Amino acid sequence: MSDHIPYKDERSDPLRLVEVKDEGTGSDVVRWSLTNRNLNDPVVITVRPTTVLPIIFVPGIMGSNLALINAVGKKSAGAPVWVFNSGGGMAWDWTSLNPAERQRLLDPANTRVYAGGDVPDSMDAIGDASAIRNNRFWGEVGAGSYEEFLVWLSDALNTKRGILFTQKPLIDKNFTKDWGPVSGGFIKTEKDDVDHATKISFPVYACGYNWLQSNFESAKILQKRIAHVIKVNNGPSRKCEKVILVTHSMGGLVARACSELLGMQDKIAGIVHGVMPATGAGVAYKRVRAGSEGTAQLVLGRNAEAVSAVFANAPGALQLLPSHTYPSEWLQLGVNTGKNFKKLHAVPAADKNPYDEIYLKRGEWWSLMREELINPAGVSTHRGWADYAGNVETARKFHNKLAPPELLKGKYHPVTYSLYGCGDDDSDERTWGNVRWECEGAYRIDHAYRMDNPFSNKVPTDLSKAKMLNELRVTNDDGNGGISMVQGKMMWNFELSGKDSGGDGTVPTCSGSAANAGSLKSYALTGIEHEPAYRNSHFQLATLHSILKIARRVRVLA
Template sequence: MPSQLGIQAGENGVKAGGCCTPKQDQIPQKMSVPPTKVLPIIFLPGIMGSNLRMSAKRQALLTKSNNIAWRPDRTGEALAMVNATAARRQLQLDPWETEVDIYDPATNSTGNSKESAAQRHDLGTIRVSLNPEGKSPLLTDDPVGAPNPKTKEMKAKERGWGEVYFGSYRGILEICEIALNHSWLQSSWGRIFKTDPGEWGAVSSPAVKALLEKEHKEAIKGCWFPVHAMGYNWLQSNGESAKILSRRIRDLIEKYIEQKYQCEKVILITHSMGGLVARALIHPQIGGLESVVLGIVHGVMPANGAPAAYKRMRCGFEESFGGLDPAPKVLGNFGSEVTAVLGNSQGGLELLPNKVYGNGWLEVRQNGVLLHSLPKGNNPYSEIYRLPGKWFNLLREDWLNPARVRGAGFKRTCDLLQGAEEFHDAIRDTYHPLSYAHYGADPSRASWERVVWNLDKSRSSANWQDLLIASDNGHGVLELSTTGEASEVNISFSIDGIAAAPVSIPGALGVSLGKSSGAGDQTVPLRSAENQLRSGKFKGIFQQRGYEHQASYSDNNAVQSTLYSLSRIIAIMKWSGNA
């Protein structure tokens, strides 16, 4: 007699069972067997996109009630830093006294006896509704009566969603979890199938074709795609972060194998600095994970660095997100505040333009006439970053160590810059052979392609290179003199038409920061991002418009090109054995 089949999740995997039906019953019996293969999707955030906690020693020094060093989703913490001194910022965001704030319910490492890890990593309601049949690794509530049942919110915490800037990244995490794991056609895919990728900014070469529904369904058949997030300490070198994440990714694969799934590779999605970490992850002498990473989707990566990093260390952050993003105000509105943090952070210094970015991005002009530009020999490290005693160099030595930390200062920062140079050289040509990228190429999003210092047009500039800083408002207005001393004569300046505080030096030479220019996303200029195109190593490139850097994954074109790229990468997967 035909048998009535069913399935159940056993301790050692999925088991089939059934019962007999009358011989007359000729209706075919069907059994839905859930996949046993898992291909994790891992999201790597950008700078300031990973939550950090500080050591107990540093917490005590700062007399904080918890150990939060950086958690932009926590409004109270962000507001407390807005008016913090440069010294406070240096101590709270110290790469030697911080680590990723990983969800750890066993030890409840919050630095606050009244706050559990679950409370610290609370994400609210996860906007994912998945109801797979049988056992799955997805974000679903366990059925009532299951042993040690977990909600989807609890599972999201275990996936690392609470260790990243959730307010900024939740959209892309939830969209990927839903879109890749639903068994029916979703509206997100309906806008992708048969659509010319040129609508999302795809360049003509490398050519990419429209995705067909049957291609996608064949690619995802028989596999789960759980979405994870992994933070990293963005204050430390991206090379060190890659080594740590390499171990975490291998442990994740092993965890799925222990749960009786076939798990062999992962796919990475990155935002901004996360792309540099991903490149280090696959580098054979750093992370060594190229054989484990099936492919990478890079979003708004500063492939060759960004002059905005120089500008912000000298003149502070600009407003972003329409003023709603707390990160710029917390990192610093003034150069002294930003330098106190990034000047002691190798990770931050690794966002500076590298040798491949090219010459001439730092300019000195008077009356529109170019007087000088740097670098000239494709080495910004020696020509700008480690250059001492020049008013136009990167480092204001008196801004580096406001907290008077032992060992901090110009020499240590130069050592960090040496490490940044070595990191840049190491990953210079490192891209995964199965890479896709999207980035801003918007002419209306001026992105500091170059930084311009304008000399006061009414004064002599014959000896401008040898002058000393007499006054610096930390926001792009300087006064230079032969002695480096100020006096009592008021001279007013403006930045982009906005009046700045007057400074006063008779016979001194005024300098002001020029306007941002160059297509991009307001942070990463096209000149840097398009190195991915020039490399010739990518399977698809999407040059896009309409979004600001941090908000890129809130843009429909960025999301749709990401889903398209994921489907194309998944289709390449070749599983070992017959499982």
């Protein structure tokens, strides 16, 4: 027998249950093979609800698969260049690439979404791999990050098993102890929420986008996907008016732009934002100047040279930097380290902005971008700093549209739920809220300087703000957050600080929680790491809870 799910309903009668498949074309499909005539117990075919409320998952930066438009070197046009499949392998491909190769392969103007990523072989409520890839678009997003969650969510919302064993256990439970703090107190999932959801069909889709391009351009891709999904889910026996968006990280910025800047708010029933950098993330600055941390550096880049080659030329990436709504004075320069750090200078000031004060500062030892790292491939049409500055201006405009001066809390869909990490004790959950350049010591470099033991020449650090900003000359920047500077017969060594803030290992709590002002409900979850957030069981349940609450507001169509 095919399409058979062993199951017992609440009456404990043994049933052969057939799940109706929604292959994404707007038509329901039922397949059942002939069985032995001795099997005379009933075959139960569950009819899908006529009201359809699709879920569209919007991934984070680097979470969409990309392919080339035109050939680059030995890679032909259409060849995939960024694919995070469930079996991995991408790390090995990217580890050996130099900055010039990274720049050429990840060119925003020469890449597009690649739909051929890994998908499940089949799913009970959807169909085979072809239906999942071509009709649900799961092949557009990184299976290594998201397949587990998409399968879980589809099952939890659309199968009898999911309703009984995933949705119903949420009823009347207060998860504050397991999840963490909740703004305004926890609102329980009610029996009526689950009962209402059983009258709705929730097909789960994905929407990949070119994360190298501006998030505003990506919002246009999402806009078209929403229109398509609503269209295919309307038919003689099915009615669909709106969708729910579930986002990861930068996908939240894409969704907000689609909803609030492109006029799609009335086509969206609500949005669940997961670990969204609502106001940016200090780690973006850290990675540009010092490379990525941990095993991520194998793919993202182990030093400033590797990261800057892509970052400087990608408007989408630059839009993850702290915006004008991020806490002021987050970039700090000073002497001593750790708890003994003494701040001598900090930017941006409360009445300034990070674009002019940090990202467009040219030639300062502490500014974001080292100019010589912008165009390592030597592209003849590249204008160097001018092109980079144009990308920064694109980021500024995007940030200002999402959070105009008269509405600094930012623009959000009126039915918004946000989930963010608030871990603090575990090093995997800490991140950079502030970023500090710490002077760990001063050294004599006159004729008595001992190369075999330079620490013997260490002297008390005597550094003023004026000298630090105006008189020191960089002699070495190692691209990993270490800078040596000299003046006269003295050398000062600066290092980028370690993690100082709670969060999810990437987005600090100050940014993740910034959506509170624009959300109906925000959940601050402990034990959450950024990239695998949606593979965390608590995070999954919080997402399902939020979807059920949004769905409760949607009318069931006759």
